[in-house]
Amino acid sequence: MKCPICEKGKLKKGKIREVMFGVDLGEFPAEVCEECEESFTDIETTKRIEEEAKKRGIWGLEFVNLKEGEEAYIHPDSKGIRINRGI
Ligand SMILES: [Zn+2]
Numbered sequence: 001m002k003c004p005i006c007e008k009g010k011l012k013k014g015k016i017r018e019v020m021f022g023v024d025l026g027e028f029p030a031e032v033c034e035e036c037e038e039s040f041t042d043i044e045t046t047k048r049i050e051e052e053a054k055k056r057g058i059w060g061l062e063f064v065n066l067k068e069g070e071e072a073y074i075h076p077d078s079k080g081i082r083i084n085r086g087i
Contacts (some may be wrong), residue, residue, distance in 0.1 A: 001031070003033035003034075003035060003036060003038060005033065005036055005038045006033060006035050006036040006038070008035045008036075009033040009034040009035025009036060010033070010034050010035075011031040011032065011033055011034075011040065012031065012032055012033075012034055013029070013030075013031060013032075014029075014030060014031070014032040014039070015027045015028065015029060015030065016028055016030040016032065016039045016041070018049050018052070020049075020053055020058055021058050021074075023053075023056050023058055025049060025052040025053060025056070026052060028041060028045050028048060028049060029041075029045060030045065070085065071085075072084060072085045
């Protein structure tokens with residue numbers, strides 16, 4: 001199977017270490033591109049990653065609209081999770 005991202009590399013079976021918000025969720029099977037090293041997980045694996053993230057209480061944080069590399073301070077208060085950006 002060809003990589004849909006770079007359209008050059010082939011996808012190989014491998015493993016990825018899933019880290020979300022600095023929390024290590026463990027290793028998961030994935031197809032990894034030889035060229036650009038983009039990784040793809042199937043629906044079942046994606047669900048497992050979701051489960052792990054939920055267990056650790058970090059699921060849903062990516063929906064707060066933070067950009068990659070953006071710094072933010074996230075802390076819980078009485079109203080829920082509060083996010084201060086650009087610190
Ligand atoms: Zn690729």
